[in-house]
Amino acid sequence: MARPATEELRRRNRSALLDRLHRRGPQTRAELTEALGLNRSTIGALASDLSESGHIQETTGRPTGAAGRPSTLVECVPEAATVAAVEVRWKRLRLAVVGLGGTVLRRDEVPIAPGADGAAVAKAAAALLADAEVSDAIAAVPGLVDGGTVAQSSELGWADRDFGADLESATGRVWRVVDVATAAAVGEWSRGDAHGVANLLYLHGGHGLTAGWVVDGRPRRGSSIMLGHIVVNPGGQRCRCGLSGCVEAEMGTFDFSETIDETTIAARLGDTAAREMVRRSGEFLGLALGAVVTATNPDEILFGGWLRELYLSSAAAVRSSLAEATLPQLRARLRLRTAALGAQGPLTGAAEIGFEALMERMRLMWLARQDSNLE
Amino acid sequence: MLLELSRISKSFGPVEVLSEVDLSIDAGEVCALVGDNGAGKSTLVKCIAGIHAIDSGTIAVEGDSHEIGSPRDAAALGIEVVYQDLALCDNLDVVENMFLGREKLRGVVLDDDAMEQLAAETLESLAVRTIRNLRQTVASLSGGQRQTVAIAKAVLWNSRLVILDEPTAALGVAQTRQVLELIRRLADQGLAVLYISHNLNDVFAVADRIAALYLGRMAAVLDAADTTQSQVVELITSGRSNGLGITDSNGVQP
Numbered sequence: 329m330a331r332p333a334t335e336e337l338r339r340r341n342r343s344a345l346l347d348r349l350h351r352r353g354p355q356t357r358a359e360l361t362e363a364l365g366l367n368r369s370t371i372g373a374l375a376s377d378l379s380e381s382g383h384i385q386e387t388t389g390r391p392t393g394a395a396g397r398p399s400t401l402v403e404c405v406p407e408a409a410t411v412a413a414v415e416v417r418w419k420r421l422r423l424a425v426v427g428l429g430g431t432v433l434r435r436d437e438v439p440i441a442p443g444a445d446g447a448a449v450a451k452a453a454a455a456l457l458a459d460a461e462v463s464d465a466i467a468a469v470p471g472l473v474d475g476g477t478v479a480q481s482s483e484l485g486w487a488d489r490d491f492g493a494d495l496e497s498a499t500g501r502v503w504r505v506v507d508v509a510t511a512a513a514v515g516e517w518s519r520g521d522a523h524g525v526a527n528l529l530y531l532h533g534g535h536g537l538t539a540g541w542v543v544d545g546r547p548r549r550g551s552s553i554m555l556g557h558i559v560v561n562p563g564g565q566r567c568r569c570g571l572s573g574c575v576e577a578e579m580g581t582f583d584f585s586e587t588i589d590e591t592t593i594a595a596r597l598g599d600t601a602a603r604e605m606v607r608r609s610g611e612f613l614g615l616a617l618g619a620v621v622t623a624t625n626p627d628e629i630l631f632g633g634w635l636r637e638l639y640l641s642s643a644a645a646v647r648s649s650l651a652e653a654t655l656p657q658l659r660a661r662l663r664l665r666t667a668a669l670g671a672q673g674p675l676t677g678a679a680e681i682g683f684e685a686l687m688e689r690m691r692l693m694w695l696a697r698q699d700s701n702l703e
Numbered sequence: 704m705l706l707e708l709s710r711i712s713k714s715f716g717p718v719e720v721l722s723e724v725d726l727s728i729d730a731g732e733v734c735a736l737v738g739d740n741g742a743g744k745s746t747l748v749k750c751i752a753g754i755h756a757i758d759s760g761t762i763a764v765e766g767d768s769h770e771i772g773s774p775r776d777a778a779a780l781g782i783e784v785v786y787q788d789l790a791l792c793d794n795l796d797v798v799e800n801m802f803l804g805r806e807k808l809r810g811v812v813l814d815d816d817a818m819e820q821l822a823a824e825t826l827e828s829l830a831v832r833t834i835r836n837l838r839q840t841v842a843s844l845s846g847g848q849r850q851t852v853a854i855a856k857a858v859l860w861n862s863r864l865v866i867l868d869e870p871t872a873a874l875g876v877a878q879t880r881q882v883l884e885l886i887r888r889l890a891d892q893g894l895a896v897l898y899i900s901h902n903l904n905d906v907f908a909v910a911d912r913i914a915a916l917y918l919g920r921m922a923a924v925l926d927a928a929d930t931t932q933s934q935v936v937e938l939i940t941s942g943r944s945n946g947l948g949i950t951d952s953n954g955v956q957p
């Protein structure tokens with residue numbers, strides 16, 4: 329009865345090896361041996377399994393400048409397993425088909441009608457995806473997401489929309505729905521600068537403000553934070569969500585997604601109204617962040633979307649009001665940074681979430697390469 | 704501490720420009736140096752860079768006190784300065800500029816391939832995506848791209864401390880943002896950065912600590928996370944703010 333256990337161990341090791349190559353890029357067998365803590369011959373056997381199934385290939389190594397034969401590099405075959413990531417935005421739908429190892433195989437973008445409902449967006453996504461063979465499909469949606477349901481999205485004007493079901497009926501496959509900020513947080517953690525940050529908060533500025541919270545690179549169910557609807561000025565401006573004095577309403581974010589560049593440039597050049605607007609927005613953002621920092625105690629906060637421009641133009645206001653709204657112990661080691669992947673963050677992260685699921689399945693059962701049936 | 708300045712004084716004739724200035728900078732942090740015009744920021748930088756000799760005080764790098772008599776001494780200690788008026792040669796390309804005066808040789812000829820690869824790796828490590836062609840002349844680059852080359856040049860030489868004197872003063876808004884992100888990345892890679900700026904927004908965007916000079920004296924060194932903009936403005940303009948800052952010679956805060 330030892331066979332199943334050995335087989336299971338082998339599956340797990342195969343998946344661990346592939347996961348490492350996927351995350352860290354091409355490596356030599358020696359590096360893999362060291363990183364995974366397995367025997368050299370085990371690595372050899374795993375590598376030959378995976379290259380037979382078409383997941384990896386061995387190439388001539390990088391020149392080291394040293395004498396001797398360069399060691400061969402093991403790398404992922406991007407086409408062996410692909411994930412489709414779709415990002416829904418106000419007026420735009422973006423698609424990336426990402427291969428193993430993080431190579432983007434295809435990018436596409438179509439306009440969608442403002443205020444389009446879930447079914448229409450799902451149809452557009454199906455058309456964009458066409459007949460691409462992918463093993464996982466992930467959709468990133470701005471707003472509060474619960475399972476496949478978009479509970480609230482002020483950017484798209486959706487409430488309690490079962491977007492997962494919409495996508496499934498349009499494309500005939502199962503989709504996973506995540507929120508944009510969480511996807512971007514995963515992206516920055518796995519492919520950006522924020523690797524190794526235990527407790528990472530990503531703030532996304534789209535038509536509304538959302539935040540994603542990942543712990544050790546993994547999102548948890550319910551980890552999206554409705555940053556835009558934290559009340560910073562009770563009894564203030566009426567917001568689309570029904571509350572009064574939300575950050576979003578006080579900052580006028582609906583305009584910022586279109587006008588952030590003009591506003592910050594005007595502020596830099598000395599336009600008084602623009603300066604005042606940027607300063608006030610920064611202060612409100614700092615106040616809202618104070619509440620979030622107190623609640624979640626992150627190690628690093630990333631400003632993404634147009635919040636990058638706003639933060640770099642109003643850092644003094646943001647940090648001043650953050651300093652007044654948090655405990656010294658919480659802010660002492662807190663790092664504030666801008667997102668390294670920029671606009672690609674959400675799609676990159678959504679694809680990574682797909683690969684994470686793929687690796688998990690490989691751990692449980694052996695998946696041959698999609699387009700061949702070797703096993 | 705990577706760099707420790709203690710009781711640095713410097714006079715030009717009868718004018719005392721720096722008076723017993725203390726400052727320390729650790730690896731991995733951005734320390735911003737702020738102050739009004741004439742507060743002594745540039746003089747302090749020039750003292751660290753070996754352009755001016757200090758009258759009294761000590762400069763210690765990683766705990767060892769050093770005499771910095773010339774820019775060459777400073778470079779040998781891993782201190783690189785990027786000046787406002789970038790010292791780049793317009794007629795040379797990006798790679799040639801980055802290796803100017805320290806070219807790599809293969810035998811007696813220049814090893815162009817190795818230099819280009821090293822330059823590309825350096826820019827890559829700083830996530831610089833704005834410079835595509837490393838063989839274009841610096842004359843054809845924009846202000847932000849030039850600033851990027853000047854900063855990347857500093858990184859290439861295993862510097863431990865990079866001093867930036869008003870790096871964003873002449874740049875547009877989008878370029879300023881890129882340079883600010885670049886400065887932050889330098890420190891995140893483990894370098895110490897001394898950053899001089901007049902713009903408090905830029906200071907707050909990148910700094911871990913803020914040192915305020917007032918008329919040649921160090922008014923206060925604050926944690927950027929613990930301070931507010933108005934506090935820093937008070938320190939710059941009056942040298943004191945709510946219990947912080949310079950006390951008068953009789954020890955009383957007026």
